[in-house]
Amino acid sequence: MSIDSKIKQLAKEYASETIANRRYLHTNPELSFQEYNTARFVAQKLKDIGLTPQEGVADTGVVAIIEGKNPESKVIGLRADMDALPIFEKNDVPYKSINEGVMHACGHDVHTSSLLGTAKILHQLRDEFEGSIKLVFQPAEEKAPGGASIMIKEGVLENPAPASMLGQHVAPNVPVGKIGFREGMYMASTDELYLTIKGKGGHGAMPDQLIDPVLIASHVIVSLQQIISRNRKPANPSVLSFGRFIADGVTNVIPNEVTIQGTFRCMDEEWREDGLRRMKKMAEGITEAMGGVCDFEVVKGYPFLKNHPELTRRMKNEAIAYMGAENVIDLDLWMAGEDFAFYSQVVDSCFYRLGTRNEARGIISGVHTPTFDIDETALEIGPGLMSWLAIRELVKQ
Ligand SMILES: [Zn+2]
Ligand SMILES: [Zn+2]
Numbered sequence: 062m063s064i065d066s067k068i069k070q071l072a073k074e075y076a077s078e079t080i081a082n083r084r085y086l087h088t089n090p091e092l093s094f095q096e097y098n099t100a101r102f103v104a105q106k107l108k109d110i111g112l113t114p115q116e117g118v119a120d121t122g123v124v125a126i127i128e129g130k131n132p133e134s135k136v137i138g139l140r141a142d143m144d145a146l147p148i149f150e151k152n153d154v155p156y157k158s159i160n161e162g163v164m165h166a167c168g169h170d171v172h173t174s175s176l177l178g179t180a181k182i183l184h185q186l187r188d189e190f191e192g193s194i195k196l197v198f199q200p201a202e203e204k205a206p207g208g209a210s211i212m213i214k215e216g217v218l219e220n221p222a223p224a225s226m227l228g229q230h231v232a233p234n235v236p237v238g239k240i241g242f243r244e245g246m247y248m249a250s251t252d253e254l255y256l257t258i259k260g261k262g263g264h265g266a267m268p269d270q271l272i273d274p275v276l277i278a279s280h281v282i283v284s285l286q287q288i289i290s291r292n293r294k295p296a297n298p299s300v301l302s303f304g305r306f307i308a309d310g311v312t313n314v315i316p317n318e319v320t321i322q323g324t325f326r327c328m329d330e331e332w333r334e335d336g337l338r339r340m341k342k343m344a345e346g347i348t349e350a351m352g353g354v355c356d357f358e359v360v361k362g363y364p365f366l367k368n369h370p371e372l373t374r375r376m377k378n379e380a381i382a383y384m385g386a387e388n389v390i391d392l393d394l395w396m397a398g399e400d401f402a403f404y405s406q407v408v409d410s411c412f413y414r415l416g417t418r419n420e421a422r423g424i425i426s427g428v429h430t431p432t433f434d435i436d437e438t439a440l441e442i443g444p445g446l447m448s449w450l451a452i453r454e455l456v457k458q
Contacts, residue, residue, distance in 0.1 A: 064189060065383055065449060071182045072445030078181075079440040082106065083174035084156035090145030090163045090170070093204035096121040099143045099173070103198050106177050110184050112196075119200055119211035126221070127183050127194040129455065135192035137451045138223030138408070140209075140401060141176035142169045142202035151431035166433045168231030168417065171440065173198060175229065175415075178444030183451065192455040195223050207363055207400030218407055225372050225409040227450055228401045229443060233427050235416035237436035240384060240446060242377040242413050243392040244370040249300070249326035250333050251362035251398035256281065256321040256344060260353040265313035272352040275308045278319040280351070281344045282306070288339050299327040299336065300396050326396045328365040330406075366402035369409035372454075376411045379453045383446055415443050 062070075091099050100121045107114040107125045114125040121143070126132075150157055150164040158164045165171075176196060183194050197217055201208035218226075235241050258281065260274035282303055289301050303323035310316040325340070327333050341357045348355035380389045392414060401412050417435035418424060426432040 064452060067186060068182060068445050068448050071185055072441050075178050075181055076441040079174050079178035079444055080437050082177055083170050083440055086170035086173055087156045087165045088159055090158050090160050090165045092147060092163055093144040093201035096143045096200045103173060107180060110181050118215050118217060119208055121200040122208060122212050123198040124217060125196045127187055129187045129190040129192050131191045132193045135455055136195055136221045136223045137454050138195040138197055138226040139176060139179060139447060139451060140197040140199060140226055140228040141172040142199050143173050144169055144201050144203050146203055146429060148431050152434050166430060167428045168435060169202065171231050171435055172229065175440060175443035179447045182444055182448040190452045190455045193221060194451055202400045205362055207403060209400040209403040213403055213407060223408060225454060226404040228412045229415045229447060231417045231435055232414035233418050235414055236418050237416045237438050239388045239390055239416040240380050240413060241390045241392040242373055244368055244373040246328040246365060247368050247412060248366035248399045248402060249328055249396040250365040252325045253360040253362060254323045254325055255358040257318055257356040258348055258353055259318045262315045262317040265315055271315055273315050274319040274353055275315060277348050277351045277353045278321055280347050284343050284347055285340050288336060288343060292339055293332060297327060297329045297332050298394055301325050330364060363398045363400045364402045364406050366399050366412055367405050368411050372409045373411045376450050379450055380446060383449045415439050
């Protein structure tokens, strides 16, 4: 039997167990950096398969190796994230979250159970490939500084060092049965901006006696947008959005200060630094010129996610070979962030999307919503495809 047929058969055989694992995780979600029960569950499942997991990486991360023939020849890393979100689940399903206020609303239960299924398939087929598979179950994708960055600091990309990393993410906008890829820049860096503009408040009828922080903050917001339109290379996608502008006066009282909070996202690490430097200079300069003082603070988030072009092209072609060209689609840029980006800055990486939408069954809610769910058929496709991609990448020595 050909290797892809064997993988498809095993993925089908293990699907009910993969679904049961997903439902267990969905019922028992844990917040970022608190995935203790999840990590124990994952480690136990890996032991049941016959592997020797390393626990406690980044506190709640779990790593395991599947050795094929000639295990040192090449290593491929496969990553799943394990954390849930602070959301009250509104789905009426038997596997609804019992941890009230916490929900797997980003599909990380799917990624984790899928990688467990992948582990089982690859362990079963270990005599059929050369090299090793490194399984990376990481905490806290949803929370800065990101579980990936801590896993990397604790050496997950060394001893043995993966030649490449693969990660998948559920896609509620992609029909189940389809897979999406994008070469090169794919997801954005995410930095948070916190500005406090201090002036001198007082009676609105006497502006000449005051330093109006509301007017200053308004100029600052307009000017910062001009950095995006005038200093950014047009080929560099960027977003600057302010969602919070607090001027706590009333009709005739100008407050002493205004706070503004926003997010800056882009797909170029050099421009990211340059843009932030320009924003700080602009905000401070305008405020000073208008007589106020600006406190400009940046909380750095994740870098941008770049899919290695050749690796991603190979993986896309292998996905076509496994699933048929009609089931493989091209993805658009997405200005959301994802901490898989940390791996992509260090090692050749490919992050692809697993379709989970089923319109006929009403499974259409987006990630991070209280009604997010998936078509669980994806739990046969996900492990099978990832096993296939990993083996094909090992074949290419
Ligand atoms: Zn998310
Ligand atoms: Zn996610």
